[in-house]
Amino acid sequence: MASTNSFASHLYCPKCGKTFDLHEIHHLCDCGSPLLVAYDLEKARDVLHRDTFSGRPANLWRYKELLPVLNDDNIVTLGEGLTPLLHLKRAGLQSDIKNLYLKDEGVIPTGTFKARGAAVGISKAKELGVGTITMPTNGNAGAAWSIYGAKAGIKSVIVMPEDAPSITRNECAAAGADLFLVKGLISDCGKIVAASIKEHGWYDASTLKEPYRIEGKKTMGLEIAEQSDWNLPDVILYPTGGGVGIIGIYKALTELKELGLVSGPLPRLVAVQAEGCSPIVKAYQEGRQESEFFADSQTVAFGINVPKALGDFLVLDAIYKTGGTAKAVSDADILAALRELASLEGNFVCPEGAAIYAAAKQLRQEGWIKADDRVVLLNTGAGIKYPDTLQFDVPYLEKI
Amino acid sequence: MASTNSFASHLYCPKCGKTFDLHEIHHLCDCGSPLLVAYDLEKARDVLHRDTFSGRPANLWRYKELLPVLNDDNIVTLGEGLTPLLHLKRAGLQSDIKNLYLKDEGVIPTGTFKARGAAVGISKAKELGVGTITMPTNGNAGAAWSIYGAKAGIKSVIVMPEDAPSITRNECAAAGADLFLVKGLISDCGKIVAASIKEHGWYDASTLKEPYRIEGKKTMGLEIAEQSDWNLPDVILYPTGGGVGIIGIYKALTELKELGLVSGPLPRLVAVQAEGCSPIVKAYQEGRQESEFFADSQTVAFGINVPKALGDFLVLDAIYKTGGTAKAVSDADILAALRELASLEGNFVCPEGAAIYAAAKQLRQEGWIKADDRVVLLNTGAGIKYPDTLQFDVPYLEKI
Numbered sequence: 001m002a003s004t005n006s007f008a009s010h011l012y013c014p015k016c017g018k019t020f021d022l023h024e025i026h027h028l029c030d031c032g033s034p035l036l037v038a039y040d041l042e043k044a045r046d047v048l049h050r051d052t053f054s055g056r057p058a059n060l061w062r063y064k065e066l067l068p069v070l071n072d073d074n075i076v077t078l079g080e081g082l083t084p085l086l087h088l089k090r091a092g093l094q095s096d097i098k099n100l101y102l103k104d105e106g107v108i109p110t111g112t113f114k115a116r117g118a119a120v121g122i123s124k125a126k127e128l129g130v131g132t133i134t135m136p137t138n139g140n141a142g143a144a145w146s147i148y149g150a151k152a153g154i155k156s157v158i159v160m161p162e163d164a165p166s167i168t169r170n171e172c173a174a175a176g177a178d179l180f181l182v183k184g185l186i187s188d189c190g191k192i193v194a195a196s197i198k199e200h201g202w203y204d205a206s207t208l209k210e211p212y213r214i215e216g217k218k219t220m221g222l223e224i225a226e227q228s229d230w231n232l233p234d235v236i237l238y239p240t241g242g243g244v245g246i247i248g249i250y251k252a253l254t255e256l257k258e259l260g261l262v263s264g265p266l267p268r269l270v271a272v273q274a275e276g277c278s279p280i281v282k283a284y285q286e287g288r289q290e291s292e293f294f295a296d297s298q299t300v301a302f303g304i305n306v307p308k309a310l311g312d313f314l315v316l317d318a319i320y321k322t323g324g325t326a327k328a329v330s331d332a333d334i335l336a337a338l339r340e341l342a343s344l345e346g347n348f349v350c351p352e353g354a355a356i357y358a359a360a361k362q363l364r365q366e367g368w369i370k371a372d373d374r375v376v377l378l379n380t381g382a383g384i385k386y387p388d389t390l391q392f393d394v395p396y397l398e399k400i
Numbered sequence: 401m402a403s404t405n406s407f408a409s410h411l412y413c414p415k416c417g418k419t420f421d422l423h424e425i426h427h428l429c430d431c432g433s434p435l436l437v438a439y440d441l442e443k444a445r446d447v448l449h450r451d452t453f454s455g456r457p458a459n460l461w462r463y464k465e466l467l468p469v470l471n472d473d474n475i476v477t478l479g480e481g482l483t484p485l486l487h488l489k490r491a492g493l494q495s496d497i498k499n500l501y502l503k504d505e506g507v508i509p510t511g512t513f514k515a516r517g518a519a520v521g522i523s524k525a526k527e528l529g530v531g532t533i534t535m536p537t538n539g540n541a542g543a544a545w546s547i548y549g550a551k552a553g554i555k556s557v558i559v560m561p562e563d564a565p566s567i568t569r570n571e572c573a574a575a576g577a578d579l580f581l582v583k584g585l586i587s588d589c590g591k592i593v594a595a596s597i598k599e600h601g602w603y604d605a606s607t608l609k610e611p612y613r614i615e616g617k618k619t620m621g622l623e624i625a626e627q628s629d630w631n632l633p634d635v636i637l638y639p640t641g642g643g644v645g646i647i648g649i650y651k652a653l654t655e656l657k658e659l660g661l662v663s664g665p666l667p668r669l670v671a672v673q674a675e676g677c678s679p680i681v682k683a684y685q686e687g688r689q690e691s692e693f694f695a696d697s698q699t700v701a702f703g704i705n706v707p708k709a710l711g712d713f714l715v716l717d718a719i720y721k722t723g724g725t726a727k728a729v730s731d732a733d734i735l736a737a738l739r740e741l742a743s744l745e746g747n748f749v750c751p752e753g754a755a756i757y758a759a760a761k762q763l764r765q766e767g768w769i770k771a772d773d774r775v776v777l778l779n780t781g782a783g784i785k786y787p788d789t790l791q792f793d794v795p796y797l798e799k800i
Binding site for chain 2: 084108149171173181183346
């Protein structure tokens, strides 16, 4: 088998520092923290240069030296990654942010950024010899893991709330996953999954309970750097539920800095949440290192309805370390932003993506974003997966 | 304004040979035929080489010398193109076509290949100073033109059957288009659009009634060539409704041949239709140059429910000239193929895309496709746009 030339060296715990072997299956640290992948960046520094990546295929495996898969034959790909980074000229005028950009994760297999985590997570699961994965999901992650699992020949057992976007059911079922619905929240699904793992010994693919999904999400940060000609933006806004995206982007940027591929201050990272589910915002406002369970959460942006994220301390750390912030927006502002972005720029985004545009406008009005800041909005998915978010009364014409 | 260095020279009629100025608005020829864009390929031959394109951004504008837009400032883009070309190893085993590939047009803004036609069509409309476009649509084309129109600041007036995929309504409406529904077929919508053009002088963006959409679709052929290292496949299967895709691919391949960028015989082009709407298949079987109106058409693959295509003679010409064929498949085979492709390869495709996989299997069984042929399936859109095509009975679990 051909080596990917990955510089991944081992797993480590960001809380207690304990290390683990990359060639074995590991989930959480003994202390309860998620594990992260370490790379031999000193060695990589001599090998990886800005132009190393430029001629490579237009997918996230162009960064394979910085990903955890060790052998090419284990790469499971549907061509995910290198999504568009678009200059929003008209929305920039509207919001008084001249240098406003959208990274559009709708243009990816399965229509959401979850494809990145699933591509890398399933590839590594294949490398580790996994036969069956299981997870609770708000829909899109379960769909993506089922889809990539099908490509890899790995069985998926998926448990989702009945309120999750209905199209994600079809993705799971069509891919041949064992799918179950629950009248409850993702946390209720999580309890069922935990019990089934104890019983059957399946591989736990829950958010941050396996260390590799975050490496897939990391590639969003790598791409933003490369697509900005290695000249990082001033601000990146990210819709934050489980928080893996923002953790991954932060990890990407710090690794790039250690590699000497980027320089200067890191972008200020902004975690955007819905007012109806804003545990990270509350923790940030109170200057805390961890969040508390957000009771009775509710928002039109279903993908960020996560009352308590396992990686909350990593999200807050990324915000504090980069001089970022956390911002909550209302459902009404999310829906208005969705229509505004579609009509000004043709970007028909998911409600989570609309939330960041709403947040950017408000942060600009408050002066936190400066008029000449270069700002990247990360849209996590395609609006076409959410047929019920907007309602229109469409008139009929008579045949002639 | 910076030139695109396009080699586009003029418009011409493929039926009567009459030529038209590229700097003016033109629709059909006086003889009723669609118009095509001509390029100065002799001049281009000296400038364009295989490696001309390799380092360029991962979207269809990498081929801008072979597109009709003359000035860079008129390019309206959402990052469309360079979609994945994937090797289907497991489906290849299943169907006894070892070298089976899928070109996945689900990974593109708006989730269907219609984005290509809209990107180039709207860009050229902008260059020509158009203020309002109008069209009848089975859904996805109208959505794409509305979306790109929004980005360009061009108004769209869209008329679609009420049975068109409902998410495409939201795309049009969110983008700010004037949208109307009709209890009827796309041909009924077409009559209304024709009348409104007479009344208001709007730009007719109906299939093949403007010459530029086909140039956008052409880029699928250019990409297949580049992604195959300029070594063309033996067979390309395409789901055929209006037929613009297959016409565009044929145009691309003949242009590449004239440019000396590819050599050898062209791939055999296969027009795939549904049994419930197969006018091209009927015409091919009878050896005719044009098709007849297919009455009472009906199929689960709504996008290819086109009873009589304006460009039918161009589709049939492409089939005859390449030694291709036309093949109809049943709705039952389409639905089975959809599930098989998703469960074997993780490609959750649209029903039109599933039709070509079903057709490829049948053509292999009949021996028309040889076991060692290199075969490209063109999936025209993402399955996530079709939430109702497959029905699953999903079991519930109790909370614990």
